[in-house]
Amino acid sequence: MSTKEWPLWEVFIRAKQGLNHKHVGSLHAADLQMAIENARDVYTRRMEGVSIWVVESKHVHASEPSEQEALFEPANDKIYRHPTFYDLPEELNHM
Amino acid sequence: MEIKLEALFQDKIDQEIKIEPRDWMPEKYRKTLLRQISQHAHSEIVGMLPEGNWITRAPNLRRKVALLAKVQDEAGHGLYLYSAAETLGMSRDEMFEELHSGKAKYSSIFNYPTLTWADMGAIGWLVDGAAIMNQVPLCRTSYGPYARAMVRVCKEESFHQRQGYEIMLTLSKGTEAQKALAQDALNRWWWPSIMMFGPNDDNSPNSAQSMKWKIKRFSNDELRQKFVDVTVAQTEILGLSIPDKDLKWNEERGHYDFGVIDWEEFFQVVAGNGPCNKQRLKARVDAWENGAWVREAATAYAEKRELRTKNQTEAA
Numbered sequence: 512m513s514t515k516e517w518p519l520w521e522v523f524i525r526a527k528q529g530l531n532h533k534h535v536g537s538l539h540a541a542d543l544q545m546a547i548e549n550a551r552d553v554y555t556r557r558m559e560g561v562s563i564w565v566v567e568s569k570h571v572h573a574s575e576p577s578e579q580e581a582l583f584e585p586a587n588d589k590i591y592r593h594p595t596f597y598d599l600p601e602e603l604n605h606m
Numbered sequence: 607m608e609i610k611l612e613a614l615f616q617d618k619i620d621q622e623i624k625i626e627p628r629d630w631m632p633e634k635y636r637k638t639l640l641r642q643i644s645q646h647a648h649s650e651i652v653g654m655l656p657e658g659n660w661i662t663r664a665p666n667l668r669r670k671v672a673l674l675a676k677v678q679d680e681a682g683h684g685l686y687l688y689s690a691a692e693t694l695g696m697s698r699d700e701m702f703e704e705l706h707s708g709k710a711k712y713s714s715i716f717n718y719p720t721l722t723w724a725d726m727g728a729i730g731w732l733v734d735g736a737a738i739m740n741q742v743p744l745c746r747t748s749y750g751p752y753a754r755a756m757v758r759v760c761k762e763e764s765f766h767q768r769q770g771y772e773i774m775l776t777l778s779k780g781t782e783a784q785k786a787l788a789q790d791a792l793n794r795w796w797w798p799s800i801m802m803f804g805p806n807d808d809n810s811p812n813s814a815q816s817m818k819w820k821i822k823r824f825s826n827d828e829l830r831q832k833f834v835d836v837t838v839a840q841t842e843i844l845g846l847s848i849p850d851k852d853l854k855w856n857e858e859r860g861h862y863d864f865g866v867i868d869w870e871e872f873f874q875v876v877a878g879n880g881p882c883n884k885q886r887l888k889a890r891v892d893a894w895e896n897g898a899w900v901r902e903a904a905t906a907y908a909e910k911r912e913l914r915t916k917n918q919t920e921a922a
């Protein structure tokens with residue numbers, strides 16, 4: 512007698528004020544309140560967080576691994592975006 | 607095409623680039639991992655039962671909160687691992703179904719009974735100790751979600767082993783009767799603990815492929831040897847003795863030699879004939895079936911609430 516599985520949620524935790532929320536894992540919960548409570552029990556038993564985000568996994572849209580080159584390769588040859596590209600005299604410390 | 611993809615895949619592994627859920631992977635890699643991670647998850651969950659048995663009878667509050675926290679951690683470990691396994695395409699309910707039907711295995715150590723309070727000490731010290739030995743290299747396993755889950759698990763494990771060792775230490779420094787209790791627990795848990803590393807290397811057919819894919823980093827026998835080597839000194843501090851007359855330092859190898867493992871017992875327990883196999887599985891199945899109405903009620907409540915929110919927004 513199997514009923515519907517509870518939906519899957521992705522969990523993001525802010526470790527402390529000033530840091531961004533970081534993905535820590537996922538869990539099942541019937542609704543968002545339960546997702547937050549379960550995330551508290553599963554992922555913050557040792558003061559790992561001060562804030563929790565949960566997002567139902569079906570709402571996460573991801574880039575395709577096969578598009579990796581098309582998406583990220585163009586940045587490879589744009590070395591002029593980095594400070595080390597520019598030739599400046601040694602005397603000029605700290606710029 | 608398949609051959610080319612497979613070569614690219616192996617190349618990534620060799621370069622220590624982690625494999626992520628949506629990346630191409632050989633079907634056999636996916637299956638091997640799914641089996642290993644789900645078995646690992648089942649072990650964490652079933653592993654709560656032998657210790658859960660003593661929570662209400664812990665000798666004092668300090669021991670009780672520690673044991674409770676440890677068992678709760680094991681539930682957490684099961685959950686991290688189930689989510690890692692789900693990324694390989696099997697649903698949580700399918701995994702439960704495999705556990706409950708007996709199709710999936712879990713670590714056979716949990717099919718032994720916990721007869722005295724000293725068993726809480728021996729389990730934390732030896733069973734969690736052996737698990738740590740296995741798990742630390744898994745933090746670098748080639749599949750990203752598994753490696754990340756193992757990092758969390760390993761961070762939490764060291765308290766488990768320390769709390770167990772502290773129990774053993776207290777007992778072994780206590781009265782004669784307490785010391786005897788500790789020795790008896792060591793006698794019963796020693797051999798099953800060193801069996802936890804699995805069959806000998808020459809009897810472990812899938813090991814080589816798992817090493818090539820960097821799912822495993824060390825062989826069963828290597829890990830077992832490491833465990834024996836570190837545990838001997840810990841036993842001496844306790845003033846207890848390991849129940850193996852063949853255990854002795856081998857100067858030439860730089861390791862302890864130890865006696866022959868009774869693999870017949872191991873395979874009997876794996877096959878379902880250990881002292882507590884039926885009891886453990888029944889406890890899991892009962893928990894699942896008796897919890898069905900709670901899962902249904904929560905789903906119904908969530909649906910009702912969603913509907914109400916929708917109606918409210920429409921009315922506004």
Ligand SMILES: [Fe+2]
Nearest residue numbers: 650679680683
């Ligand atoms: Fe664990």
Ligand SMILES: [Fe+2]
Nearest residue numbers: 680734763766
């Ligand atoms: Fe543990």
